[in-house]
Amino acid sequence: MSYKGKKATPNRKGTLNFKVEDNKELLPFLLEKMSSRSRNSVKSILTRGQVKVDDHIETKHNYSLRPGQIVSVLKNKVAVKESTLIGMEILFEDDSIIVIQKDAGLLSIATEKEKRQTALHQLMEHVRRDDPRNRVFVVHRLDKETSGVMLFAKSEKVKHKLQDNWKSMVKERTYVALVEGTLKQSDGMVKSYLKESKTHKMFSIPDKNGQLAITHYRKLQSNKQFSLVEVKLETGRKNQIRVHMSDLGHPIVGDKKYGAKTNEIGRLGLHAKILSFTHPVTGQLLLFQSDVPKSFMNKSR
Template sequence: MIISSKKGQWFELIVPSEWQGLTSEQLFSKIWHAPKKHTHSLRMNKEVWLNGQPVIWTEPLNKDDRLRIKLFSDADFGMIPSYMDIHILYEDDHLLIVDKPAGMNTHPNVPEQMDTLANGVAFHLQAKGEFRQVKHIHRLDRDTSGVILFAKHPFVGSLLDKMLEERQIKRTYTALVQGKMPFKKGTINEPIGRDRHHPTKRRVSPSGQTAITHYEVIENQKDISLIQCQLDTGRTHQIRVHLSHIGHPIIGDSLYGNTSVKERLCLHATELNFVHPLTLETIQVTSPANW
């Protein structure tokens, strides 16, 4: 874990021993994998300082050096802040993790929309006096509940996007599915594409995008199974499509073949696990399913 703090608009950290000898240039490109465009902007605007002076990007860092980066400039939320009772599971200066209820969109589809989780996050930040562009790192379907990660500034957003792409953010889902699963564990590796006959539906299709879902059975009952899933990819409706494809649609999922009268989709994002890119703290957040 790195010793760090917020100093007004600046993020300050104490260089740890493992960065000894790296240049600031290498820190941004090799350790953080920061986008070149963002790094260039920080560089041109002299928004990275070392020990009280603008950093010399090609000089090596030393243990206990004081590195400052301007990360917390005010910005437009990108949507209309709207009060709602949101459940925050974790928050720091850089990111927050929220427990989304079922029946709510993750983010607005049109600028004037005000009833999404992102609108509630914007209001929460506004109430704290933090004017930040709200950015979800991943999303959940409207009818899926559970944990969602938001970035509070563009720099950490870009780092988290890269981590998600490289599967360094582990997401675990819990689902109730129709029927008794025949195997304790399994992997569904089937490409997913749009259904030409339905505007929002997806289907397994040879011409679709690669999609990989791992599952493990937690409990088998007579005609219902409780399972956990982890994703290597993040396609729209991925878990729902894959489980329906193998003959075990999620309870409450009428779109993909379940005829249950259950009022809601029994799919919940139960856990998020990753190493914080700026503090190196291990973040593990859980939210139990409540059907």
């Protein structure tokens, strides 16, 4: 069974959309468009993650806007508190699992700095509206700046079944990446052993003292500056795609950590497009698909 996700947006009744006409920083732009609100109120809306620029959540006050971009603001505070999921959309839910589409800019789980504005926390509140005893468990993660399809479990039993049998139950994990430069080969495979530095940066080593990582890639389209690449994971290591694209000499756009020199789209150019797996309870084969962000397509034409 296949499910295709729409672009993740909040309830339209509670959303304001503004088109950018001139180069301007985000906070001054919002203050101008939302002149009826106080400066502190607008800053709070930004900080809470209620503002999207095109296809990603943006919280930086000094983010540089460009003409043609669309700024969306979730305006209904009641909706935020009671029912609206910010920066994500539920694609599928039953008694065992929840599948979402996550926006770039939303954390998967809590960090020391951010506890509440995460996919996990929002889903926990979502399931507890039916029963305060309900819980949600992380099965796998997407980096904060990576968008796309993500899976959660609704019990520890289901979580362990998925994690313990991940390699056999997951049939496909396909990403798209916007990378710098033009790939010489139209397709190929990268294989290395990954290790983590003391500064939490992953890197490839030639020997077997790291974790085996295998990435298959295929160029979809390109110009002189950027290439759009489809990536399929044979293994799922931390930052695997980011490291391997950098190893090829084509770091992902916006990925300064792994050598990118550009940030043309204002976010990391990585999107989890397809997740296909066997349902842990029913045994049914499910496939979830999320559209490639328009900014990826436009920059690589």
